[in-house]
Amino acid sequence: MTGLDLRNLGVTLRQRQVFRDVSVTISEGEMVGLIGPNGAGKTSLMRAALGLVTHSGHSSLAQLTARERARTVAWMPQSREIAWPITVERLVALGRLPHLSPSGFIPEKDQVLIDQAIDRLDLGPLRQRAASRLSGGEQARALIARAVAQNTPVLMADEPIAGLDPAHQISTMRIFRDLANEGRAVLVSIHDLGLAARHCTRLILLAEGGVLADGPPAQVLSPELMARAFGISVWHENMALGPVFQPLEVVR
Amino acid sequence: MIRLMGVLTLCVLGLFLLSLTIGPAAVPATESLTALFSTDYGPLTLVMREIRLPRAILAIVIGAGLGLAGAAMQGYLRNPLAEPGLIGVSGSAALGAVLAIHTGLAASSTLALPFAALTGAVTGVALIMILAGPRGGSLTLILAGIAISALAGALTSLVLNLSPNPFAANEIVFWMMGSLADRSMVHVWLALPFFCVGAALITWTARGLDALTLGEDAAETLGINLSQMRILLVLGTAAIVGGGTAVAGAIGFVGLVVPHILRPMVGASPSRLLWASALGGAVMLQLADIAVRVILPARDLKLGVVTALVGAPLFLHLIYKTRRELL
Numbered sequence: 145m146t147g148l149d150l151r152n153l154g155v156t157l158r159q160r161q162v163f164r165d166v167s168v169t170i171s172e173g174e175m176v177g178l179i180g181p182n183g184a185g186k187t188s189l190m191r192a193a194l195g196l197v198t199h200s201g202h203s204s205l206a207q208l209t210a211r212e213r214a215r216t217v218a219w220m221p222q223s224r225e226i227a228w229p230i231t232v233e234r235l236v237a238l239g240r241l242p243h244l245s246p247s248g249f250i251p252e253k254d255q256v257l258i259d260q261a262i263d264r265l266d267l268g269p270l271r272q273r274a275a276s277r278l279s280g281g282e283q284a285r286a287l288i289a290r291a292v293a294q295n296t297p298v299l300m301a302d303e304p305i306a307g308l309d310p311a312h313q314i315s316t317m318r319i320f321r322d323l324a325n326e327g328r329a330v331l332v333s334i335h336d337l338g339l340a341a342r343h344c345t346r347l348i349l350l351a352e353g354g355v356l357a358d359g360p361p362a363q364v365l366s367p368e369l370m371a372r373a374f375g376i377s378v379w380h381e382n383m384a385l386g387p388v389f390q391p392l393e394v395v396r
Numbered sequence: 397m398i399r400l401m402g403v404l405t406l407c408v409l410g411l412f413l414l415s416l417t418i419g420p421a422a423v424p425a426t427e428s429l430t431a432l433f434s435t436d437y438g439p440l441t442l443v444m445r446e447i448r449l450p451r452a453i454l455a456i457v458i459g460a461g462l463g464l465a466g467a468a469m470q471g472y473l474r475n476p477l478a479e480p481g482l483i484g485v486s487g488s489a490a491l492g493a494v495l496a497i498h499t500g501l502a503a504s505s506t507l508a509l510p511f512a513a514l515t516g517a518v519t520g521v522a523l524i525m526i527l528a529g530p531r532g533g534s535l536t537l538i539l540a541g542i543a544i545s546a547l548a549g550a551l552t553s554l555v556l557n558l559s560p561n562p563f564a565a566n567e568i569v570f571w572m573m574g575s576l577a578d579r580s581m582v583h584v585w586l587a588l589p590f591f592c593v594g595a596a597l598i599t600w601t602a603r604g605l606d607a608l609t610l611g612e613d614a615a616e617t618l619g620i621n622l623s624q625m626r627i628l629l630v631l632g633t634a635a636i637v638g639g640g641t642a643v644a645g646a647i648g649f650v651g652l653v654v655p656h657i658l659r660p661m662v663g664a665s666p667s668r669l670l671w672a673s674a675l676g677g678a679v680m681l682q683l684a685d686i687a688v689r690v691i692l693p694a695r696d697l698k699l700g701v702v703t704a705l706v707g708a709p710l711f712l713h714l715i716y717k718t719r720r721e722l723l
Contacts, residue, residue, distance in 0.1 A: 191613070194617060196613060196616060196617070210616070210619045210620070210621055211619045213617065213619070214617060214618050214619030215619075217617065218617070219613065219614060219617040220614070221611060221613040221614055223611060225474075225609075225610055225611035225614070226609060226610070227474035227608065227609045227610075227611075228474075228609050228659070228664040228665070228666065229660075229664045230609060230663060230664045230665055231663055234663065234665060235609070235610075238606060238607060238609065238610060238618065239618075241603060241606065241607055241618045241619070242618055242619040246602075246603060248602070248603070248606075248667060274664070287610070290610070294618075
C-alpha cells in the first residue's frame with residue numbers, strides 16, 4: 145500500500161487533548177496542504193502519523209519498522225537543522241542512508257538519485273559548499289533535495305516555506321506539486337493560505353480538536369470556515385490567473 | 397580522506413618508535429629497538445619490554461580512545477564543545493581511584509587502584525543510565541552527566557579534605573593529574589579490552605551520527621533507533637574513559653581538541669571523524685607523553701598537565717578563529 149492512511153488518530157500531550165478522531169487517507173498523486181491555526185496540532189498530527197509521538201488510533205506509517213518507514217516516507221521537520229558544515233552533496237546523500245550498507249559506500253544507482261535531486265533543486269553550483277553556511281533559502285532547498293533523494297512514495301514536510309522569500313516559496317510549492325504529479329503522496333503543513341489555494345490539490349483544515357474540513361481548496365477556504373477556524377474574513381476569487389485568496393480582517 | 401588517515405597512521409607509528417627510544421637511560425635508538433626483540437633477557441631488554449613498551453602502547457590506546465569518544469560525543473550532542481568526560485564517567489572513575497588511595501587499598505596490589513576506578517566508572521554509568529533513561533533526550537544526558545560529575549567532584553574533594561596526612565593528599569592530587577609513567581603490561585591488558593569493546597560500540601553508531609546532522613526527528617525517520625544509539629554511545633564512551641582513567645588517571649582536553657582540529661579535514665562528516673579522531677588522539681597523547689619525558693625528565697611532569705597546557709591555548713586559538721561561526 146502506498147500513500148498514507150490515518151484512522152481515528154488522536155494525540156494527548158501533557159494531559160491536554162490536542163486532537164482526536166482524525167481519519168484521513170492521502171493517495172499517490174495528491175498534494176495535500178494541512179492548514180489550521182497555531183496550536184491546532186498540525187505538527188503533532190504529522191509526527192503522530194510518523195509514529196514519533198505516542199498516539200491513539202491507527203497510522204499506516206507508525207506501524208512499520210524503522211527501516212521500512214525510512215523507505216516509505218521522507219520527513220522534513222520545521223527546524224532546518226544542519227549541525228555540521230558538511231558539503232551539500234553529502235547532505236543530500238544522507239537521504240540514501242536507509243538504502244545503503246553499513247559501510248557507507250554509495251553505489252552507482254544511489255549516486256544517480258543524489259545527482260538527480262541536486263539538479264532538480266538547482267544545487268549544482270553549491271554542491272561542494274558547506275551546507276550549514278548557506279543562506280536560509282539555499283539550506284531549505286538542500287534539505288528538500290535530501291528528502292527527494294530518499295526517493296520515497298510519501299513525502300511529509302512541516303512548514304517547508306516558512307521564512308522563504310516569495311520566489312522561493314512559489315518554486316518550493318511547485319517542486320512539491322511536481323513530486324505529487326509524478327505519483328507521490330505529499331502532505332505539507334502551511335500557513336500561507338494564498339499559496340495553499342494555488343498549489344495544493346486538496347486541503348485539510350485542522351481546528352477545534354479535529355478535522356473541520358477536508359476537500360478541494362475552493363471548498364475548504366470558504367468564508368464561513370475561515371471565520372470559524374481562524375476568525376478572519378477573506379476574499380477568494382477564481383480568476384483567469386488561477387485561484388486568488390487573500391485574508392482581510394480579524395473578525396473576532 | 398585516505399591521505400589524512402595515511403599521514404596520521406604514519407605519525408602514530410613514528411611517534412611509537414620515538415617513544416620507545418626515549419627514557420632516562422640514554423641508549424642509542426637502534427640498540428634499544430634490537431633489545432626489544434632480543435631473547436637474552438638482559439637489563440635493556442627488560443627496560444624496553446616492561447617499562448617503555450607498555451608506556452608507548454598505553455599512549456596510543458588511551459589517546460585513540462579519548463579521540464574516538466570525543467568525536468562520538470560531539471557528533472551525538474551536535475556540539476563541538478562536548479567531550480568524553482561530559483557523561484561523568486571520568487569523574488566517578490577518579491573518585492573510585494581516590495578512595496582506593498585514601499583507604500590504602502591502592503598499596504595492597506597493582507590492580508587494586510585500576511579496579512577501584514573501574515568500579516567507580518561502572519557506578520557512574522549505572523547512575524547516568526537510570527537518570528537519562530532509555531527514552532531521555534540528549535539534554536537529559538548532559539544534565540545527568542553534569543550532576544554526576546559535580547557529585548563525584550564533591551566527594552573527591554571530601555576525601556582530600558579528610559585525608560589523614562599531606563602525603564596521601566599529595567598522592568591523590570598527583571594521581572588525578574594523569575600519567576603514563578611506570579605502567580606495566582598488566583595495565584595494557586587491563587585497558588585494551590575496554591578500548592576494543594568501547595570502540596566497537598561507538599563504531600556501531602557511525603551511521604546514526606551522520607543522520608543526526610539533520611536533527612533527532614529527521615534522524616529517526618531515516619531509520620535510526622535513537623534510544624539504542626544513546627545506550628551504545630554511553631556504554632562505549634564509559635568503557636573507553638573508564639578503562640583509560642583507571643590506568644592513567646584523568647587526562648583532559650584530548651577528546652575535546654582533537655575532533656575539533658580534524659573536523660575540517662574530513663569534510664565535517666561525523667562518521668569519518670570517528671577514526672580520524674582516534675588516530676589524532678593517539679598522536680596527541682604520544683606527543684604529550686614524549687614532551688613529559690623530554691622537557692623536565694627529572695621532575696615527573698604529569699601528562700594531564702601537559703595536555704591541558706597545550707590543549708587549552710590551542711582551543712582558544714580555534715575559538716578565536718571560528719568565533720564568527722560559533723556565535
